[in-house]
Amino acid sequence: MGLLESIGGPADLRALDEDQLAPLAQEIRELLIDRVTRNGGHLGPNLGVVELTLALHRVFDSPRDPLVWDTGHQTYVHKLLTGRVKSFETLRTPGGMSGYPSREESEHDLVENSHASTALSYADGLAHAKKLRGQEGTVVAVIGDGALTGGMSWEALNNIAADPDRPLVVVINDNGRSYAPTVGGLASHLTALRASRHYEEFLGQVKETLRGAPTVYRALHGAKKGLKDFLTPQALYEDLGLKYLGPVDGHDQRAVESVLTRARAFGSSVVVHCITEKGRGHAPAEQHVLDRFHAVRAAPAPGTKPGAATTSWTTAFGEELLAVASERPDVIALTAAMPEPTGVHLLQQDRPAQVVDVGIAEQHAATSAAGMAMGGLHPVMCVYATFLNRAYDQVVMDVGLHRLPVTFVLDRAGVTGDDGASHNGIWDLSAFRSVPGMRIAAPRDGDTLRRELREALDIDDGPTLLRFPKGALGPALPAVDRIEGAGGAPPIDVLVRTGEDVLLIAVGAMAGPCVEAARLLTEHGIGSTVVDPCWVSPVHPGLAELARGFDVVVTVEDGLRAGGIGEATATALREAGVTPPGLRVLGVPLRYLEHSTRAALLEECGLTASQIASQAMESIEARMMRSPLKGVV
Structure with a gap:
C-alpha cells in the first residue's frame, strides 16, 4: 500500500516522518496526472500546490x-489529504466527486468556492465570528496572485487590517498566473517580491563571509529592513498593519512548514508569501507557455474513434471579433484574465492595442467599459456568463443608466455541465433582461452568432448582450422563412413550418432541440412552427400576432424559468390580449444544478427534443379534453 492510501485524514499526515513527505508528494502528483487527464479538470493549479497543501495540513x-x-479549483490535493483518495477516481463525473470544495463531501470543505477573490472576505468573517464567540483556532485563507487582482480581495484586506489582532493567516499562492500570466500593477509588485529572494541569498552569503567579524555583520543586519524595503515593495502589507513573512519557496516542504508555524504562533493577522510553479512535476504542463495546463479535457473513452474536427462557439466568436475589430478601430475587447477561454486571444495576438486584460476584476471591467463608451469607443466585455453576475450593479447603474453602447459577450451561457453549480450560466437571461434598455441576442448557430455580433456593435444607444453555450457548434439551422418586424424591430426567423397546431419559440442554442421536436411531432400527425426571435429581449412585438393563431405555444430556453424569456413572453402575450390555452414555459428550474454533462442536465430539466415534443402533445391532449366539442363527430 502506498503512503497516500494510508492517509485517512490530516492526523495521519501529521504522524508521518519528514523523510516520507517527498515520496508522498510524488505519489500525489502521479495520481493527479493519471486521474485528471482521464476525467478532465484543473491539473496545473493542483500540481503547483502539493507541498503547500501538505504543509497546511x-x-x-x-x-x-x-x-x-x-479559488476552489486548487483543492484536489486537499481532498486527497482529507479522506477522499478512494473516491477521487469519480472526480467530475455524474454523482461523483466535485471539482470544487463541497460541503456535502467533507467537513473540511467549508466554502464551496469557485469564483475568485472571495476567500479573504470569508476569512475575515470567520475570524470575526471566532473572536466574538471566544473560539480557539486560526483561520487560513489561501489565495492566488491572480485572485488578488479582484477588488473584493482589497476590500477584505482593508477590513482585516482594521482588526489585525485575530489569528488569521493569509497565504498568497504566487505562481504568476491565473488562467494566463497575471497582469497589472499587483503582478509587478509580486514579481519584485519574488526577486527579493536573491537579496536573502545575498545576505546569507555575506553572513558566512563575515562570520569572523560579528560587529560588521550586525551593522549590516541592522540595515536589513531599510535595505529590503528599498529593494522590495513588501511594505504594502506592513503599512496596512499586517505582518509579512516571505517570500518562501512553496515547493520546499520544510521551509513552508517553518514559515506557517511562525505565522500561527503570532496569533494575529499575517501574510505568508509562497512562490509556487503551476504544473510543477509534469513536464508537458511546465512547458505549456499559455496556461500550464490550467484545465484539461477528459480523455476519450477507450475505443472511441476521433470525430471530424469541429469549431467551438468560442473560436467562432473570437474569429468574428478579430474580423470586425480589424475593420473598426473603435472596437475594444475587455477580458477578466481569460483571453483564451473567451476567444479574445485571437484579437490579442493580432491587434494587442484593441484588447485590455483587467485581471480577475469583472466589476472594474464593466465600469471601465462604460468609461470607454463615454470616450467614443465601442467596448466588448467578454466573460463567462456566470462571472458577469459579479458585476450586476455596474451593468445596471454604470452602463445601463447612461444608455452606453457596451456589448457584453457571455461564453458558457446556459447549462454547462461538469464544473458544477457555480459555473452553469443560467442566471443571465433573468438578471440582465431587467436592465432598462438592454437588448439581448441568443444566436442559434455560427452564422447567427457572426451576424448578431455585428448587429450588436451597430447599436449605439444602449447596452447589448450576446450569449452562447459551451462546446462545439452544431450544424447550421437556416431559416425557411422570415417574418419582418414592424417599427424597426428585427425579423423573426422561421425554422420549421409544418402546421399550426404548436408554436415552438426557441431561445438560442435550444433551436436545435426544438427543430428535432417538430420532426417528432410530425411523426404523430401534429403540425408545428418553430421560430427563433434572434433578439430575445425585449420580447419581439411580432410574437403576439404570430401566437394568435395557435392554441399551444411553448417557449424553450436553457436559462432559469423564473424571470426568464419564457415568462417575459407570456406576459407580453397577455398584455397584447393573446391567451393561448396551451401556453408552456420550459427552462431550468429555480435551483442549483449539480455537476454532470450538459446533455444529462438538459434531460433532467426536461429540455431534450423528445421531452419538448411530449410536453407539447400533453398540452394538445389537455386542450382536447377541455374542448366543448369533445365527443362530437
Missing part, C-alpha cells in the same frame, strides 16, 4: 482551523 488542524481556498 501538517501545521494547522482542519476543520478546527478552517481552510478557505480561493
Whole structure:
C-alpha cells in the first residue's frame, strides 16, 4: 500500500516522518496526472500546490482551523489529504466527486468556492465570528496572485487590517498566473517580491563571509529592513498593519512548514508569501507557455474513434471579433484574465492595442467599459456568463443608466455541465433582461452568432448582450422563412413550418432541440412552427400576432424559468390580449444544478427534443379534453 492510501485524514499526515513527505508528494502528483487527464479538470493549479497543501495540513488542524481556498479549483490535493483518495477516481463525473470544495463531501470543505477573490472576505468573517464567540483556532485563507487582482480581495484586506489582532493567516499562492500570466500593477509588485529572494541569498552569503567579524555583520543586519524595503515593495502589507513573512519557496516542504508555524504562533493577522510553479512535476504542463495546463479535457473513452474536427462557439466568436475589430478601430475587447477561454486571444495576438486584460476584476471591467463608451469607443466585455453576475450593479447603474453602447459577450451561457453549480450560466437571461434598455441576442448557430455580433456593435444607444453555450457548434439551422418586424424591430426567423397546431419559440442554442421536436411531432400527425426571435429581449412585438393563431405555444430556453424569456413572453402575450390555452414555459428550474454533462442536465430539466415534443402533445391532449366539442363527430 502506498503512503497516500494510508492517509485517512490530516492526523495521519501529521504522524508521518519528514523523510516520507517527498515520496508522498510524488505519489500525489502521479495520481493527479493519471486521474485528471482521464476525467478532465484543473491539473496545473493542483500540481503547483502539493507541498503547500501538505504543509497546511501538517501545521494547522482542519476543520478546527478552517481552510478557505480561493479559488476552489486548487483543492484536489486537499481532498486527497482529507479522506477522499478512494473516491477521487469519480472526480467530475455524474454523482461523483466535485471539482470544487463541497460541503456535502467533507467537513473540511467549508466554502464551496469557485469564483475568485472571495476567500479573504470569508476569512475575515470567520475570524470575526471566532473572536466574538471566544473560539480557539486560526483561520487560513489561501489565495492566488491572480485572485488578488479582484477588488473584493482589497476590500477584505482593508477590513482585516482594521482588526489585525485575530489569528488569521493569509497565504498568497504566487505562481504568476491565473488562467494566463497575471497582469497589472499587483503582478509587478509580486514579481519584485519574488526577486527579493536573491537579496536573502545575498545576505546569507555575506553572513558566512563575515562570520569572523560579528560587529560588521550586525551593522549590516541592522540595515536589513531599510535595505529590503528599498529593494522590495513588501511594505504594502506592513503599512496596512499586517505582518509579512516571505517570500518562501512553496515547493520546499520544510521551509513552508517553518514559515506557517511562525505565522500561527503570532496569533494575529499575517501574510505568508509562497512562490509556487503551476504544473510543477509534469513536464508537458511546465512547458505549456499559455496556461500550464490550467484545465484539461477528459480523455476519450477507450475505443472511441476521433470525430471530424469541429469549431467551438468560442473560436467562432473570437474569429468574428478579430474580423470586425480589424475593420473598426473603435472596437475594444475587455477580458477578466481569460483571453483564451473567451476567444479574445485571437484579437490579442493580432491587434494587442484593441484588447485590455483587467485581471480577475469583472466589476472594474464593466465600469471601465462604460468609461470607454463615454470616450467614443465601442467596448466588448467578454466573460463567462456566470462571472458577469459579479458585476450586476455596474451593468445596471454604470452602463445601463447612461444608455452606453457596451456589448457584453457571455461564453458558457446556459447549462454547462461538469464544473458544477457555480459555473452553469443560467442566471443571465433573468438578471440582465431587467436592465432598462438592454437588448439581448441568443444566436442559434455560427452564422447567427457572426451576424448578431455585428448587429450588436451597430447599436449605439444602449447596452447589448450576446450569449452562447459551451462546446462545439452544431450544424447550421437556416431559416425557411422570415417574418419582418414592424417599427424597426428585427425579423423573426422561421425554422420549421409544418402546421399550426404548436408554436415552438426557441431561445438560442435550444433551436436545435426544438427543430428535432417538430420532426417528432410530425411523426404523430401534429403540425408545428418553430421560430427563433434572434433578439430575445425585449420580447419581439411580432410574437403576439404570430401566437394568435395557435392554441399551444411553448417557449424553450436553457436559462432559469423564473424571470426568464419564457415568462417575459407570456406576459407580453397577455398584455397584447393573446391567451393561448396551451401556453408552456420550459427552462431550468429555480435551483442549483449539480455537476454532470450538459446533455444529462438538459434531460433532467426536461429540455431534450423528445421531452419538448411530449410536453407539447400533453398540452394538445389537455386542450382536447377541455374542448366543448369533445365527443362530437
